[in-house]
Amino acid sequence: MEKSAVYHRPSDNFAYSINKTTLQIRLRTKKADVQNVKLLFGDPYIWENNEWQIEEMPMTLSGSDDVFDYWQVYVSPAFKRLRYGFKLQSDADTLIYTEKGFYETAPLDTDFYFCIPYLHQNEVFDAPDWVKNTVWYQIFPERFANGDSSLDPKDTKPWGSEKPAVNNFFGGDFAGIIQHLDYLVDLGINGIYFTPVFKAYSNHKYDTIDYMEIDPQFGDKETLKRLIAECHSRGIKVMLDAVFNHSGYYFPPFQDVLEKGEQSPYKEWFHPHSFPLTGGERPNYDAFGFVESMPKLNTANPEVKDYLLTVGKYWIEEFNIDGWRLDVANEIDHQFWREFRQEVRSIKSDLYILGEIWHDSMAWLRGDQFDGVMNYPFTTNIKNLLAKQSITGQEFIENMSKVYHNYPKNVFEVTFNLVGSHDTPRILTECEDDEQRTKLIYTILLTFMGTPCLYYGDEIGMSGGADPGCRECMKWNEEDQNLDMKQHIQRLINLRTNERLLANDGEIEFLLPDSPNGIFGYRKYTEDKSIVVLVNSTDTEKSYSFTEPLSDIKDIYSGKTYTGSSVTLEGYGFAILNY
Template sequence: MLKEAIFHSPKSNYAYAYNEKTLHIRLRTKKQDVASVDLIHGDPYKWDGGSWNYETKPMKKIASTELFDYWFTSLEPDFRRLRYGFHLTGDETIVYTEKGFYPEIITHDTADYFCFPYLNSEDVFAPPAWVRDTVWYQIFPERFANGNKANDPEGALPWGSAEPTPTNFFGGDFEGVIEHIDHLVELGITGIYFTPIFKATTNHKYDTIDYMEIDPQFGDKETFKRLVQVCHENGIKVMLDAVFNHSGFYFPQFQDVLEKGEQSKYKDWFYIWDYPVQTEPMPNYDTFAFTHMMPKLNTAHPAVREYLLEVGRYWIREFDIDGWRLDVANEVGHDFWREFRKEVKAIKPDVYILGEIWHQSMAWLQGDQFDAVMNYPYSHAAIQYFAKEEISTRDFMYKTAEALMMYPENATEVAFNLLGSHDTPRILTVCKDNKEKLKQLFTFLLSSPGTPCIYYGDEIGMNGEQDPGCRKCMEWDTTKQDRELFDFIATLIRLRKEIPAFGNHGTFQFISDENDKHVMYTKTFENETLLFAFNNSAEVVTVPIPFDLKGRKVTHLLTGDEFAYEAEKVEVTLPAHGYVALKL
């Protein structure tokens, strides 16, 4: 048994409070090195005749990666305290504790065991419950719909009359969203994520001039308030995008520094290296990347901090928004985010705080900063596998398992899963216009743990290369929309809402062989099991179903067809890039 591979850490994604009563415990071992694991557990203060009173509970292998297996169990400690260790069986039998390895269970002392001192309710990571069942729709406001031509920016082009560029405008606005709210309701959307709406010079608005004002091309505050109200009346939450890492070049405070240099009262709002301030050939101040148009904000400065905290409070307090998506969140100090969370949650406890982080983000998901991050590692593996065919079934399973083990389950349930955005090529284009691959990806996305997001237009088959190509005007001519694709995605969303196992209530488990060209997984909730199978090849494959279905009713969820099988062994034939979702 390779002891170097065995790992556990309390108060982490390996041991955490799932709710006020339940602890989740995970253990990592070398792949295929351990046959079984039992959790040794007990209250640290329960003794009998000088011997610690402990119990054991079998752990289940829930995931495997290229190097490791992961084991899991949950339990409800009687007094919310726990000492625990692990009894592992393989080519030898050992006991793993915080202090190392032992040949047998220790009962004369608990000091060497792992400790979960007390399950304090205030320490439980508790993201908003509503997010678990939300299906998001990302809107790039300038390109969704033009409902009021009177507020079009100067030089705005007729809708869809040209290819998007980094500098052109088409007049998308809030009225356009209000006019087309029925489109979102029909699709089944329950949350809208808007890219920035605040005053800025660009079409993307990530170069904020005034965080307290709406850009005039989108409408005014009364129109926005009406938009939020219309969304709420239709069961749709509203999340805004804010850039607190950096401002725009024309942010008045930065302009004051450019004008007055060291004499500016705002000079410490930014990271100025020396004076005079220069932008060419390289800026002599910290920026987002090396973009002189986006000077980095000093969020440790009290005045900057209070200004930005009031931004967070204001739009919740005055407009009743439901969430903040935070741009370049990993480059802002943790201390600022801790205070930000306290301030906005004090106004609306169930507001959703989402950080834009593209990498492993456990440091931000301790319950004191974000509720979730944009779950790029999870969706990237699916895109590599289904769309690009760059990785094998084996690697797809490994990468997906790694992403699922990266965070506690209560964080994974609200992780923001997406196939495309304003920062990436359109997912249909990534699929090289292969709609069956696209359907596979949406089936995977909408049956995955997490809170899924659809980028505007993807549901009707819009395509486009990397920015600016992915920012085309929404196509509202229904004769040019792929309505069959729309109906397919709407069906997936409906199934996610109606069947608990389909979404966040189901436990995800791969059941494929690593060498297959197809992939299968189950979603299980209580006595209900769903089976998903995907053919990731251009050839027809026949997939054996690894369950005894004799005498059982099986429902094909995507067609509604029902079957009762009499044979013990059942196979399913999948066409090229085909897929099936079965309810057993």
Template sequence: MLKEAIYHRPKNNFAYAYDEQTIHIRIRAKKGDLTKVELIYGDPYVWKNGTWQRDIMTMHLAGSDGLFDYWFAEIKPPFRRLRYGFKCMSEIEETYYTERGFQEKEPSRIDSYFCFPFLNAVDVFKAPEWVKNTIWYQIFPERFENGDPQLNPLGTLPWGGKPSPQNYFGGDIQGIINRLDYLDELGINGIYLTPIFKAETNHKYDTTDYMELDPQFGDKKSFAELVEQCHKRGIRVMLDAVFNHSGASFAPFKDVIKNGERSDYKDWFHIRKFPLIEEGQLNYDTFAFAEVMPKLNTENPEVKDYLIKVAKYWVEEFGIDGWRLDVANEVDHQFWREFRQAVHSIKPDVYILGEIWHDAMPWLQGDQFDAVMNYRFTNAVLDFFAKEKTTKSEFEQEITHVLQSYPESVNEVAFNLLGSHDTERILSIAEDNKENLLHMFLFQLSFPGSPCIYYGDEIGMTGGNDPGCRKCMIWEEGRQDRGLLKNVQELIKLRKQVPLFGNDGAFQWTNLHPDIISYTKTSSDEQLLIMINRGTEPLKVTVPNDFYGQRDIWDQEQLSDHTTIEGKGFKLLYRKTKMVPVN
């Protein structure tokens, strides 16, 4: 037994309150090392004849990544307090693991055990419930649809031309309103708009006025109509806030440029010294090294008050449902805590999504964000399905690692995207292989979390990195892949009509064939088995006994004890059951 690999911490993803009655416990061990783990647990104040009264529960092996196994247990302590430890067993050894390390015998002293002092309701991670059932659609407004040519900026090009970082095609809010029927038919029920506030670029990540829409997109009346029309259709609206930095034409920064050290706004930014630029070097912090994007000092009370006023205004005045926060990991944690409290004081179920590309546990403890843009999921899916550069085992291990990095309550609302305005188009990454693209949509839409489709991916649009990924939306049906669109519509319909296909049920890998990706989603009375053949050759698979005679809910084929999955094919088997779900 490799004791050095055994790890637990009574916090974060290893011990957390799943809801107001339930505590989840995880422990990590070397992959394949332990054969059984028992959780020893009890209320710290329940004693009998001088002996602490504890119970024992066998933990479940929830998954494995490249190096570790993760064991899991769910407990509902009657008094919401817990002391606990672990009995770890291998084929040749057993040991007790507690807060004081490893011991040969079960400790008799209660202060040796890990402590979950009390399950306070206010500490439970609570994301908006509606997010679990939301399928997002990301829109880059300048390139989605030109609905009002009178708003076109000077020099606007004909729709569909080659995009560049500087050119304009006239996409606007009215264009989005005009295409709500399309979005409705696709089946999405949430739209995420990249920035729409006044700015000097086509991407609008250089805000000059946080309280005004960019005139190219329309006015507040048109935006209010968009939100109203979306809400009538059951579609939520999320805006993009750039609070890490502003644009160079933001009034406070223009004042700093004009007045230098005499400016009342010099402390709104991170200025090391004056002049701001000296011998070609910037003397102030920016996003990356972009001279036109000065970094805001969110520790400054005036800056904090201003930005929080902005956040509250768009929720209160227009009823938006979410904020996506740009470069969120470079802003101080305290600002985000106060941001969350302020926004939720206006509308308690606003979804708060941070742009963080790496492990984000420090931001996902219930006091800051509800989710982050799950690029770790994105990269795993692209590497396996689009690039075909990882093996089945490597893919399963990476997805397991992502799932085990966070509490289940976080995974249920994770923002799972395949592509965005910051990445190459997924069909281009897949080298125009639309079968692989469909597999990506299938996995994304059947995975726990809140999936997001980048505009145009559902009709097979291509493009390299920025600006190639920001082409004008193709609206001529003859240039759209209508077959792909229909398949994506059907997958979205399945996610809505079969809860197990979406966020319900426990996700678990199965191993039915060395070259077939297969996994189950299991609840108390039903189970779904998904099998995907990434290869080009047909493969025969033995169908688990429980699924004999069940129909494929994709093509309605009835399966017996064996089935053949064609090259690039998949099977979706559903059955009713009375089995207890494995947590």
């Protein structure tokens, strides 16, 4: 047995509360090295005849990546505390693994074991339950619909009359969004994520001038209130984008520092290296990247903190928003986010707090900061599988198994899964305009765990390269829309909405292919029901064999019924089997 590969820690993604009474405990071992694992556990204060009372419970192999196997079990301590270890069996060895190392027999001293001192109810991860049942739609307001031309900025171009650029405007606004809310309802959307709507200089609005005002090209506060009310009346949640890492160049406090230098009362709102402030290729102040027009805010400064926390609360109190998406969240100090969560959750207890983080995010997901992060590892792997075609189906499953086990299950259920955004080329373009590959990406997105998001226009087959090419005006003429793509996505959303196993109910089991590029899949299941999603990520017909023959098993997408020991899928085909 490879002892160096065996790993557990009594926290984070290896031991965590699923609810007020139940823990999920995980263990990592070398791939295909251990045949059987049992959890050894007991209450540290229950002894009989001077012997600690220890129980055994079998653990389930919950997934494998290219290097490791992962095991898991649920346990409900009667007195909300636990000491535990693991019994590992391989062909050659049986070992006991505890906090203090490996032993041939189980130690009798409870101090040798991993410890959960107490299950505190206020430490249970408490992301809003509604998020697990949400299908999001990202709207870049400037490019979705122009409903009130009286608000158009100077030199606004006729809708869709030219290619998107970093500095052109087409007049998208709140009125246009309100006019098309029923389109989103028909699609099956029940959550909208808006990129920034606050007063800013650019068309993308990530360079805020005033965090307490709506950009006049979108409308006014009353129009936003009406938009949110119209959304809520249709069962649609609303999430706004907060850019707290940096302000815009024309943010009045930054202008004051530019003008007054060291004499400015706002100099500590930012991170100047010297005075006077100068921009250019390497500004002498911290910024988002080296972008001189986006100076970094000092969120440790009490005045800045108070200002931004007021902003965070104001749009909840006055407009009843349902979520904050936090831009460049990893570059802001953890203490700020802890206070942010306390403040905004004191106003709305089921507010969704979503961080933009591209790397391992466990440090932000311990229940004291964010509810979820944007799941870019999912984005990367699904694009590598079907857009770039640089990994096999086996590698996709192994990679996603690793990502899944990097987080607690109840955290992964509210991660924000996306395949395109205002920052990336359109997914159809990334798939070289191959509609079948693009459809298959949406099949996986809309049947996988997490909360999925569509980027506006992707559902009708819009194309475009990297920013600004991905920010084209929404095409509202049906003659310009790929209705087949739209109907595919509509059907998948409908299935996800009506069959909760296609969302976040139950457990997930990853199904490896029988060859690297064979059919792969995943099974979502409870004690009495299973849904199996099978995917052929190649352009040639392939078959998947089951260990037990199928008996009139229905594909709930196509309506086809399968009987026998295997399922055959055409190139880029899929099946959603209801057991």
